[in-house]
Amino acid sequence: MEISVKCPIFGCLLLVLLPMLCSSQDNFVYSRATYYGSPDCYGTPSGACGFGDFGRTVNDGNVAAVSYLYRNGSGCGACYQVRCTNPTYCSDSGAYVVVTDHGEGDYTDFILSPRAFAKLAHPNTAFELFSYGVVDVQFRRVSCQYPNYNTVxxxxxxxxxxxxxxxxxxxxxxxxxxxxxxxxxxxxxxxxxxxxxxxxxxxxxxxxxxxxxxxxxxxxxxxxxxxxxxxxxxxxxxxxxxxxxxxxxxxx
Known part of the structure; x- marks a missing residue:
């Protein structure tokens, strides 16, 4: 099942601007991100990548649906660092996510699990960040690492x-x-x-x-x-x- 329009925890709020696809000097790309509803804040076992329950809990549930980064399925399993750009609410490191699904949210590149979206925020500011529904982000691809599973x-x-x-x-x-x-x-x-x-x-x-x-x-x-x-x-x-x-x- 692919993710399309999402209803966040605080209601169905999805106001999105066109992403700015320009790279910064440290190889981050500017874009936009939102999140999808989940009763336990983890991923979904019905993601388009076909990972099933693995796609729900891999990386401790810090997962994402992507749009053009899905690349007809070859982007499944890729890992990204995503960080939002509001200095009041956003942490410097952001979230490290694994791609487990395909989804489009009005030109957003990432639709994050609630667990991953909360990682974008400073401690104790996640509620404020969720209230935005959609945030400006920078992202870059990073190496996937699974400390407890280091073999294919x-x-x-x-x-x-x-x-x-x-x-x-x-x-x-x-x-x-x-x-x-x-x-x-x-x-x-x-x-x-x-x-x-x-x-x-x-x-x-x-x-x-x-x-x-x-x-x-x-x-x-x-x-x-x-x-x-x-x-x-x-x-x-x-x-x-x-x-x-x-x-x-x-x-x-």
Whole structure:
């Protein structure tokens, strides 16, 4: 489910100006940001990236929907520092967020979870910041870091149906890296076969190879442009929907 017009905690207030897309000397870009309603202030499990519950709680719920930064799904999982510009209410560091959804809010680049939006404020000034509904911000892409999960995992999407349909999401991708291509090794044809980007960060294939899954994916970002990363035993022979499988891959 994609996010469109949002109803904030204090009512449906969404007055937005056209973002100023100009860079500052420290590589921040000027824009606008708002937030969406959430009963527990976390993200949504129905985000367009297809992360499910991972997208609700990853990064302690400091997540965001983005518009053009979504980049047809290749922007899913990217991390950004977002800070607002009102010196009375806004902290210097702002919020560090993970992209888990697509959404547009009248030319805003970010629609933050309430938890992330509150991080924009100085201590004890979040209420005042929420009352604005929309704020001017600066943002820049930063490296993703997951202190408790420093290796990549392959999660079998809940919609997978063993053995006829496999969909996966690659999670805990560190650094500033985009996954651009995913392929499985087809033993009987002796060739790599590309998976389809189903939506967001979800890659799928009908009639996947039997046995242990050998997988490779192409990375564009801090580890290099177009670099291939190969995993011999990415998934076991009898993979299960909803299960995340560990790897020893570190991306920085």
């Amino acid at each position: 995992k392959f999660k079998v999407h809940e919609h997978s149906r063993y053995p006829d349909y496999l969909a996966i999401v690659i999670i805990y991708v560190g650094g500033q890296n985009d996954i651009t291509v995913v392929e499985l090794w087809q033993e009987d044809c002796n060739e790599w076969k590309g998976m389809r980007r189903s939506h967001g960060a979800v890659w799928d294939m009908a009639n996947p190879p039997k046995g242990d899954i050998k997988l490779r994916f192409q990375v564009s970002g801090s580890v290099g442009y177009g670099r291939w990363v190969m995993v011999t035993n990415a998934l076991p022979s009898y993979w299960k929907a909803g299960i995340a499988y560990d790897t020893d891959i570190h991306l920085y």
